[in-house]
Amino acid sequence: MEKFTQLTGVAAPLPMVNVDTDMIIPARYLKTIKRTGLGAGLFASMRFDDEGRERPDFVLNQPAWRNAKILIAGENFGCGSSREHAPWALLDYGIRCVIAPSFADIFYNNCFKNGVLPIVLPQEQVDRLQQAAENGANATFTIDLPSQTIEMPDGERVAFEVEAFRKECLLNGWDDIGLTLRQAGDIDDYEQRQRTGQPWLWAS
Known part of the structure; x- marks a missing residue:
């Protein structure tokens, strides 16, 4: 998983509530288990x-937000x-970041497990960010x-909270597999002890 430290980019406003996962990626695109190519859907x-x-009229089809890296959404985003x-x-x-x-x-x-940072803010702060994104087309x-x-286009900074463990995983690019591989030495040691003490478990 790619590390997440700092992200600078255009933010697209999507002030819709209850955007479910079928709206994010319709079911017809679920035939693949590959993580690539799904952006088209x-x-x-x-x-x-x-x-x-x-x-x-859709925000991501408009020139100002076509290459957005941040999405500012409504409440209950990703339901379904x-x-x-x-x-x-x-x-x-x-x-790589959704604010709602x-x-x-x-x-x-699932966002944290895949390198996307979901940020929860009070509605009034989300409204201000959406307004800044709408008023400052192409602003970063x-x-x-x-x-x-979060640094807004005018330089104002907004603080957000994130759980320490999830933050550490994003900063280091650790998904579930990466976390497991951090224990690879201990796993190897355990298997070696098991091979010696219970060799019948490893008989082919």
């Missing part, structure tokens, strides 16, 4: 019409099914994980 029903043409493809699609598109007043629990956990925000701050 991100918000597909909102980005494209039935003929596959872009809907010009538990599909891990949702953070995969965001990440593949290039979005609240997230669905499973989606929130900076998410600094070590200091736990």
Whole structure:
């Protein structure tokens, strides 16, 4: 998993509540277990019409936010099914941070496991960030994980909270596999002791 330390980029405002995982990545894209290529299907029903043409009114189709790296969303973002493809699609598109007043629990956990930083802020602060993103098309925000701050285009900083363990994992790029591999020495030692003391368990 790629490390997350500091992210600077355009923030796209998506002030919709209850954006579920089927809206983030429709079920027809779930046939793959690969994490790449899913960005093409991100918000597909909102980005494209039935003929596959872009809907010009959707925020990520507009020039100012087409290359957004940050998404400022409404409450209960990521509700619905538990599909891990949702953070995969965001990440593949290039979005590494989502800011919202609240997230669905499973989606929130899946984000951290895949290198996407979900930030929870009070509604009034989210509203201010969305307004700054709307008013300053192409303006950049900076998410600094070590200091736990968001720098707005005008230089104002907003603090956010993140659990210490999750922060450490993102800073170091540790997903579940990475965390397990940190114990590789102890695992090897255990297996060697087992081979010696219980060799029948290793008989082919």
